[in-house]
Amino acid sequence: MSGDDSARTALARRLRELREGHWPDLRVTQAQLREALGVSVPLISSWESTHAIKVPPLHRLEKYAAFFATRRSVANGRARVLPLAELTAGEREEQRGLLAELTRLRQTTLRALASGESAEPAPGDDVFRHNPWRFPDGEPITIICSQLPEDQRAKIPYASPETADYIEHYKYSDLDSLFELHGHLRAANPRSLVTLRAPEDLRSDDFTTHLALLGGVDYNQVTASMLRRMELPVRQVADWEGALGPYFEVDEGHDTRRHYSVRTGSGANVRLLEDVALFYRGVNPNNVERTLTICNGMYGRGVYGAVRALTDERFRDRNAAYLRRRFGNASSYSMLTRVRIEGQAVVTPDWTLESMRLHEWSEPAHGD
Structure with missing residues (x-):
């Protein structure tokens, strides 16, 4: 042979x-x-x-x-x-x-x-060629999804391994985003291993792949850790006891600006009308030959909107094209975006509309 x-x-x-x-x-x-x-x-x-x-x-x-x-x-x-x-x-x-x-x-x-x-050719070669979620063939990808605290998991039927009908995925807090992104990554990268992890399940090798982090600083410790390491002008502040609730804080020159979600009602009757979400792409600090991507929101629907911006077939190509025009070959960049909710549905943000973009930032590629 x-x-x-x-x-x-x-x-x-x-x-x-x-x-x-x-x-x-x-x-x-x-x-x-x-x-x-x-x-x-x-x-x-x-x-x-x-x-x-x-x-x-x-x-x-x-x-x-x-x-x-x-x-x-x-x-x-x-x-x-x-x-x-x-x-x-x-x-x-x-x-x-x-x-x-x-x-x-x-x-x-x-x-x-x-x-x-x-x-x-692999199925994803042409359709997803210019999508940020398309990576070189064979390079492993790890999704690290936020997870619910133990006290919240205890209230969910079948979330305990001790039950006969145990469902492992009930430990994740951003299931809509996870379901959407996992399927998209598999389709766009058919020759790559896509691994799903909760923060409690991580191993050392997971940190040196292409990393996709889902969820905010409250429920995803890896997101919190990575954001602390990045010198971003954007910070997530989980001020849940404040009068206006949690917010993203942005440094703009000598000023600081806050971006809040839009809600109506109070207590158990609060309704979310618009969330604020962060999309970040940069170099994985644990392996400079791989990437780090963060999809983060004040609420789960913000996370979902950040994911859908580049997976929704009606918007992903135009949003990806906007990122290429706006950031070129920047080594890292971020987009703070509105995510609107109509009824019970999250509306995919169109980044070509100025009204949807709250803040943009980038760091030039080395040597530029």
């Missing part, structure tokens, strides 16, 4: 090896994998084929890694993928090792295919 052929088939061969020999005394059938992964036997067979090569998406490899991390996946005659929260510390370590290996083999296969005539 030539070197090129070996690289092209590396992932397929490894997937077959896992199924047939990962556990020496137990051979997993394709039918069992079908039951566990929720896909067809022909699809599993195509992923193991060394002839007509078909590369599985990353989210399927995440399932593979979790499945083969523990023999409990095939306990009691039933094949299933256990949630990560149910894995022991040793099983989680095995899962991480397998996922890293499979991800590396996937990148090797894709590079080998890309060098040949049969390589096909």
Whole structure:
């Protein structure tokens, strides 16, 4: 087998090896994998084929890694993928090792295919080419989403791991934003591993990827930490007891200006009419070859508006084009924006409208 052929088939061969020999005394059938992964036997067979090569998406490899991390996946005659929260510390370590290996083999296969005539462009290559959420192929991305405090989680059904119907994602406080951004990143970066983390789950390697932080300084400690490290003229002040509530504070020359959300009513009857949100893009201070992006608001709807500005198919291209015109090749920049709420719906901000832009800032690229 030539070197090129070996690289092209590396992932397929490894997937077959896992199924047939990962556990020496137990051979997993394709039918069992079908039951566990929720896909067809022909699809599993195509992923193991060394002839007509078909590369599985990353989210399927995440399932593979979790499945083969523990023999409990095939306990009691039933094949299933256990949630990560149910894995022991040793099983989680095995899962991480397998996922890293499979991800590396996937990148090797894709590079080998890309060098040949049969390589096909990834779905996100053209549609998202100029979108800030599009990153170079194969570079890992980590979403760090704000999480609810323990006392609030205790009030949510199924948020406790002790319940039979435990739902791990109930610990996140910006689920609308997370759902929107996670899907967009997967579509725009089909060859990259997109990892989701809550601040309580972070590991050292997570900090050196492309970082996307969701949520404000109250519920996302990483956002608070990163904003302290940046020399931004914008600060989030969580003054929840103040008469006008929390605000963003902006340094403008020798003056300081405050931007508040617009609310009506009070107490339990308060209604949000307009939020203030921050979008920041710069260099990841932990790895200068990766980026740091912050989507932050006074309320969750502000976070969602900051995300939607570059994911909403009606506005993402024009907003991305505005960022390119306005900031060029700046090493870092930020946009403080209005986010309007009509009824129960968040209206995507149009950054080409001056009325939507409350403050803009940028730092020139090194050498400019």
